[in-house]
Amino acid sequence: MATALxxxxxxxxxxxxxxxxxxxxxxxxQVQKIMPxxxxxxxxxxxxxxxxxxxxxxxxxNTYGFHTIHGRAPAIATGLKLTxxxxxxxxxxxxxxxxxxxxNHLIHALRRNIDLKILLxxxxxxxxxxxxxxxxxxxxxVTKSTPAGSVDxxxxxxxxxxxxxxxxxxxxxxxxxxxxxxxxxxxxxxxxASFVEILQNCNIFNDGAFNxxxxxxxxxxxxxxxxxxxxxxFGKNRDKGIRMNGMRPEVVALGNGVTEKDLVVHDETNLSLxxxxxxFEPPMPTPVGVFYAASRPTYDAAVNAQLAEARKSQGPxxxxxxxxxxxxxxxx
Amino acid sequence: MAVPPETAQQIAQGSGAxxxxxxxxxxxxxxxxxxxxxxxxxxxxGMQFTTESALAGNDIATLPDFPAExxxxxxxxxxxxxxxxxxxxxxxxxxxxxxxxLVAMNPAALKVxxxxxxxxxxxxxxxxxxxxxxxxxxGYTSNPLTDHSLDKFxxxxxxxxxxxxSAVRELGLNTRAVNRCRNFFVLGLLSWLFQRPTKSxxxxxxxxxxxxxxxxxxxxxxFRAGFNYGETTEIFASAYEVKPAEIAPGFYRNITGNTATAxxxxxxxxxxxxxxxxxxxxxxxxxxxxxxxxxxxxFPIYTFQAEDEIAGVASAIGAAFGGSIGITTTSGxxxxxxxxxxxxxxxxxLPLVITDIQRAGPSTGMPTKPEQxxxxxxxxxxxxxxxxxxxxxxxxADCFDCAYEAVRLAIKYMTPVILLTDGHLANGAEPxxxxxxxxLPEIKVEFRTDPNGFxxxxxxxxxxxxxxAIPGTPGLEHRIGGLSSEHLTGNVSYSPSNNEMxxxxxxxxxxxxxxxxxxxxxxxxxxxxxxxxxxxxxxxGTLREAVxxxxxKGKSVSHVHLRYLNPLPSDFGDVLRRFKKVMVAEMxxxxxxxxxxxxxxxxxVGCNKIQGRPFKxxxxxxxxxxxxxG
Ligand SMILES: Cc1ncc(C[n+]2csc(CCOP(=O)(O)OP(=O)(O)O)c2C)c(N)n1
Ligand code: SF4
Ligand SMILES: [Mg+2]
Numbered sequence: 001m002a003t004a005l006x007x008x009x010x011x012x013x014x015x016x017x018x019x020x021x022x023x024x025x026x027x028x029x030q031v032q033k034i035m036p037x038x039x040x041x042x043x044x045x046x047x048x049x050x051x052x053x054x055x056x057x058x059x060x061x062n063t064y065g066f067h068t069i070h071g072r073a074p075a076i077a078t079g080l081k082l083t084x085x086x087x088x089x090x091x092x093x094x095x096x097x098x099x100x101x102x103x104n105h106l107i108h109a110l111r112r113n114i115d116l117k118i119l120l121x122x123x124x125x126x127x128x129x130x131x132x133x134x135x136x137x138x139x140x141x142v143t144k145s146t147p148a149g150s151v152d153x154x155x156x157x158x159x160x161x162x163x164x165x166x167x168x169x170x171x172x173x174x175x176x177x178x179x180x181x182x183x184x185x186x187x188x189x190x191x192x193a194s195f196v197e198i199l200q201n202c203n204i205f206n207d208g209a210f211n212x213x214x215x216x217x218x219x220x221x222x223x224x225x226x227x228x229x230x231x232x233x234f235g236k237n238r239d240k241g242i243r244m245n246g247m248r249p250e251v252v253a254l255g256n257g258v259t260e261k262d263l264v265v266h267d268e269t270n271l272s273l274x275x276x277x278x279x280f281e282p283p284m285p286t287p288v289g290v291f292y293a294a295s296r297p298t299y300d301a302a303v304n305a306q307l308a309e310a311r312k313s314q315g316p317x318x319x320x321x322x323x324x325x326x327x328x329x330x331x332x
Numbered sequence: 333m334a335v336p337p338e339t340a341q342q343i344a345q346g347s348g349a350x351x352x353x354x355x356x357x358x359x360x361x362x363x364x365x366x367x368x369x370x371x372x373x374x375x376x377x378g379m380q381f382t383t384e385s386a387l388a389g390n391d392i393a394t395l396p397d398f399p400a401e402x403x404x405x406x407x408x409x410x411x412x413x414x415x416x417x418x419x420x421x422x423x424x425x426x427x428x429x430x431x432x433x434l435v436a437m438n439p440a441a442l443k444v445x446x447x448x449x450x451x452x453x454x455x456x457x458x459x460x461x462x463x464x465x466x467x468x469x470x471g472y473t474s475n476p477l478t479d480h481s482l483d484k485f486x487x488x489x490x491x492x493x494x495x496x497x498s499a500v501r502e503l504g505l506n507t508r509a510v511n512r513c514r515n516f517f518v519l520g521l522l523s524w525l526f527q528r529p530t531k532s533x534x535x536x537x538x539x540x541x542x543x544x545x546x547x548x549x550x551x552x553x554x555f556r557a558g559f560n561y562g563e564t565t566e567i568f569a570s571a572y573e574v575k576p577a578e579i580a581p582g583f584y585r586n587i588t589g590n591t592a593t594a595x596x597x598x599x600x601x602x603x604x605x606x607x608x609x610x611x612x613x614x615x616x617x618x619x620x621x622x623x624x625x626x627x628x629x630x631f632p633i634y635t636f637q638a639e640d641e642i643a644g645v646a647s648a649i650g651a652a653f654g655g656s657i658g659i660t661t662t663s664g665x666x667x668x669x670x671x672x673x674x675x676x677x678x679x680x681x682l683p684l685v686i687t688d689i690q691r692a693g694p695s696t697g698m699p700t701k702p703e704q705x706x707x708x709x710x711x712x713x714x715x716x717x718x719x720x721x722x723x724x725x726x727x728x729a730d731c732f733d734c735a736y737e738a739v740r741l742a743i744k745y746m747t748p749v750i751l752l753t754d755g756h757l758a759n760g761a762e763p764x765x766x767x768x769x770x771x772l773p774e775i776k777v778e779f780r781t782d783p784n785g786f787x788x789x790x791x792x793x794x795x796x797x798x799x800x801a802i803p804g805t806p807g808l809e810h811r812i813g814g815l816s817s818e819h820l821t822g823n824v825s826y827s828p829s830n831n832e833m834x835x836x837x838x839x840x841x842x843x844x845x846x847x848x849x850x851x852x853x854x855x856x857x858x859x860x861x862x863x864x865x866x867x868x869x870x871x872x873g874t875l876r877e878a879v880x881x882x883x884x885k886g887k888s889v890s891h892v893h894l895r896y897l898n899p900l901p902s903d904f905g906d907v908l909r910r911f912k913k914v915m916v917a918e919m920x921x922x923x924x925x926x927x928x929x930x931x932x933x934x935x936x937v938g939c940n941k942i943q944g945r946p947f948k949x950x951x952x953x954x955x956x957x958x959x960x961x962g
Binding site: 012014041042043044046048051058059061062063064065066067068069072075076077078079080081082083084086087104105108303306307309310311313314315316317319320322323324325326327328329330331332 | 382383386387389532579580581582583584585586587591595598599602603607609611628629630631632633634636638639640642643646647648649650651652653654655656658672673675676680766767769803804805806807808809810811812813814815823824
C-alpha cells in the first residue's frame with residue numbers, strides 16, 4: 001500500500017500560508033516528494049514542530065502532526081518516539097526555535113541520539129515575529145532589534161550539532177531540489193538522531209542571505225558539495241579544491257602540478273574532519289552534504305531494550321504483588 | 333544468622349523475652365523524635381522503629397525532617413536531621429505536636445529540638461557527642477548536661493560510642509564503621525524501652541548488609557547490646573508498653589506519600605492497560621517518585637530524566653499524543669517552568685497528570701519543608717483561559733487514590749490534571765490498608781479507530797471530551813496544535829466567535845467534572861453549627877484532631893476536607909452556608925480562602941502558617957477558640 005502512495009497523498013487540505021517566494025515552499029515540496037519513496041505508511045509518519053514560520057510545516061503534511069510551543073518540539077518528539085518507536089518522527093524547527101529558546105532540547109536530543117529526523121530551517125532571522133536577528137545572524141546585522149548592528153556572536157548549527165556528537169549531521173539548501181531530496185532520504189535512512197540544516201531564504205526579512213550558495217550564477221564557486229570518499233573539489237569548472245597546509249585547510253587551484261591526489265578526501269566517519277569543514281565560512285566555500293554519519297546506539301532502542309529485558313527477567317509487571325511489597329503486616 | 337541462639341530468641345520474642353526483671357508501664361501513646369547529625373542514621377533508626385511499632389499493632393504517623401544540605405558540616409545546627417513518630421493504642425491523625433521522648437545524638441540536635449519536648453519528657457542523650465567542640469558548634473556557652481538547664485526533663489545520658497565499640501570490638505572494624513553502628517545501638521535501647529518486637533530489625537540488617545557479613549554482624553551486635561543495656565543496667569527503672577490499636581482488619585503496608593503516588597500511577601497504568609511515561613527533572617521533594625517508578629520497567633513504565641522541567645512535561649505530552657499515560661512530577665520551581673506546556677495540553681486536550689509536590693517558597697525557599705502556596709498557581713498559573721482539574725491528597729496513603737483518580741479524570745476528560753501533594757506527605761508515612769487491585773475503579777481507554785465521521789474535536793456529548801486518536805491509526809491522520817482551532821475539525825481558526833465557543837466548551841468540560849464528585853462529608857454537624865473548619869491537603873490529620881478535641885469539649889465545630897479543588901464539589905456552597913463561621917486553614921496566606929470568598933461571597937476567615945512546618949493541633953485549636961469568642 002505504501003508504494004502506491006504519491007506526493008499528493010502527503011498534501012493536506014490546508015492552504016499554505018507562507019509569504020509568496022518563501023524558501024519554505026521549496027522545502028515542503030521536496031519533503032512531500034520523497035515521502036512516498038520512503039515506504040512508510042502515512043499513519044506512521046508524524047511531524048512535530050515548535051513555533052515560527054517554519055514550524056507551520058506540519059499543517060501542510062497529510063500525516064499526523066503536532067504544532068507545539070516555541071522550542072520544545074524535540075522534547076515532545078522524544079516522549080512520542082520513546083513510547084512509539086515504530087513511528088517515523090520528524091521534527092521541524094527554525095534557527096530561533098531550535099537554537100535560541102529550544103537550544104537546550106535540541107542539543108540533548110542529539111546527544112542522546114534518539115531516532116528523530118530533525119530539520120532546522122535556517123534563515124538567519126526571526127521570520128514569524130517580523131524580522132529580529134537570530135542566534136545565527138551574522139555580527140553587524142541590522143534588524144529591527146539591532147538598528148546599530150548586531151554585536152551578538154552567532155552559532156553555527158553544524159558545529160553545534162557536531163559538538164553534541166550527533167550521529168548524522170548534514171546541510172542542504174532550500175532550492176537545491178535534488179540535493180535536498182537526497183539529503184532528506186539519507187537522514188531518514190539513518191538510525192539515530194539526524195540533524196539537517198536547511199539554508200532557507202526569507203525573502204521578506206532576510207532576502208538573499210544565502211545567495212552565494214543558491215544563486216545559479218555564482219553558487220558553483222561558493223558551494224562545496226561533500227561526497228563520501230571523494231576529494232573536496234568545487235568551482236564552476238571543478239578547478240578548485242581543499243588541501244591541508246600543515247594543520248590548516250586551504251583553497252588551491254587545480255593544475256600546475258596540483259592534482260586531486262593532493263586534496264582532502266571526504267570521510268563522513270571522521271568527526272575531526274567534520275568539525276573542520278563545519279567551521280568553513282566565507283571566504284572558504286560553504287560545504288553542503290553529509291558532514292558526519294556514524295553508527296552509535298540509539299536512545300529509544302536502548303530504553304526499550306531495558307524495558308524488554310526487565311520484562312524478560314522479572315516477568316510482566318504484577319500489580320497485586322507490587323502493592324504488597326515493603327513493610328507489611330496483617331491485622332486480623 | 334550469626335546471632336547466638338539464646339540472644340536471637342530473646343530479641344525475636346521482643347517484649348516476650350523470658351527472664352525480664354523490670355516492670356512494664358502501659359501508656360496509651362508516645363510521640364518520639366530521633367535527632368542527630370545527618371550522618372548519624374536517625375532517619376533509618378526512625379523508620380525501623382516505625383516498622384516495629386506497626387508490627388506491634390499500633391496506629392502510627394511519621395514525620396521526617398531533613399536538612400536541606402546533603403552534607404552540612406558535622407555537628408552544626410544546619411546538619412541536624414530528625415524523625416518523629418507518633419505510635420498509639422488509639423487512632424492517630426498526625427505525627428504529634430510535641431514529642432514526649434527525644435533522642436539527641438549531639439548538642440546541635442538537642443538545641444534544635446529541645447523547645448518542642450514536653451515538660452518531664454524523656455531525653456536520651458549520647459553523652460559522648462557533647463564535646464567542647466560540638467557544644468561550640470551548636471552555640472552552647474555552657475554544657476546543658478551540667479548546667480541544670482535540663483532539670484525539667486528525665487535525662488538519660490548514655491555513652492553510645494563506647495558501648496557500641498565494646499559490643500563490636502572483636503570484629504576489628506575501623507572507627508568509622510563502628511560509629512555507623514551507633515544508630516542501631518540506640519534503636520536497640522529504644523526497642524527495649526518500648527517493648528517493640530524486634531524481628532523486623534534483625535531481618536532488615538541481615539538483608540541490607542548481606543554482602544558485608546562483618547558489617548551485618550556489627551550492626552546486629554550493636555542492636556542487641558542496646559536492647560540488653562536497657563534491660564540490665566540500672567538506668568531505666570521500667571519499660572513502657574503501648575497496646576495495639578483497634579485497626580480495621582486487612583493487609584497493611586507502611587507507606588510514604590511519594591511511594592503511594594508512584595504506586596497510584598502504576599495502578600492506573602495497569603488498570604487502563606496503557607504504558608506509563610514519566611518525564612521528570614530531579615527536584616526535592618519530588619525526586620523519589622522518579623526513583624521509584626524507574627524501578628518498575630517491566631510493567632512497562634518509561635521514566636525519562638529530561639534535561640529540564642520543560643522537557644519533562646513536554647515529553648509526557650508527546651507520550652500522551654502517542655497513547656501512553658503521560659505524567660510529570662515536580663515541585664514549585666519546576667511548576668513555573670512547565671506552565672506554557674501545560675497550557676498546550678489544555679488547548680490540544682490531551683490527557684496528562686502534573687504532580688506538584690509543594691515545598692516552601694518563594695523561589696528556592698526551603699526545599700525540604702512543606703507548604704501549600706501553589707494552589708492559586710495550579711488554578712491560574714497559565715496565560716489565557718486554561719482551566720484544569722486540581723486534586724489534593726490529604727495523607728500519605730491518600731496519595732495513592734489521588735494519583736489514580738488524577739489519571740482517571742485526565743483520560744476521561746482528555747485534559748491535564750494537577751495533583752497537589754507536599755513535602756510533608758511525600759516523606760511522611762502511615763499504615764495503608766492495601767486495596768484489592770481488582771476492585772479499583774475502572775479506567776476506560778477508547779482510542780478512536782473509525783475514520784468514518786472522525787473529527788479531531790468532535791466532542792463526547794456527556795463529558796465534552798474530544799476523541800483520543802493516536803498516530804499509527806490508518807485514516808485518522810490529523811494535525812493538532814496550540815493555535816486557536818475550529819470546533820469539530822480542529823483546523824487553525826482565528827474566528828472570534830469560534831474562539832469564544834472553544835474556550836467556553838473547555839471550561840464547561842472541566843466544570844462538568846463536578847457531576848462525579850461525591851457529596852461533601854461533614855465531620856461534625858452536617859446540618860450546620862457555629863464554625864466550619866475547611867482544609868485541603870496535608871493538614872487533614874491536624875485539623876481533624878483539633879476539631880475532634882474541641883467537639884469533645886462541647887464546641888459546635890465541624891470539619892470539611894476537600895480533595896477536589898477544581899472544580900469544587902457542587903454542594904460546597906450549601907454546606908458552607910449552614911455554618912455561622914467558616915475558617916479555612918492552609919499553609920499559605922489564604923489561597924483556598926480567596927477562592928471561597930470569591931466563589932461563594934462568604935465572609936470566611938483564614939488560619940495560616942507559612943513556616944515550612946505543619947500546623948500544631950494546639951495552634952489550630954486556639955485559633956478556632958479565638959474565632960468562636962470573637
Ligand atoms: C514562549 C514564546 N516566546 C516568543 C514567541 C514569539 N516567537 C514566535 S516564533 C519566534 C521566532 C521564530 O524564529 P525561527 O525559529 O527562526 O523561525 P522562522 O519564523 O524564522 O521560521 C518567536 C520569538 C513565542 N511564540 N513563544
Ligand atoms: S516571513 Fe520569511 S520565513 Fe516567514 S513566511 Fe515570510 S518569507 Fe517565509
Ligand atoms: Mg528563522
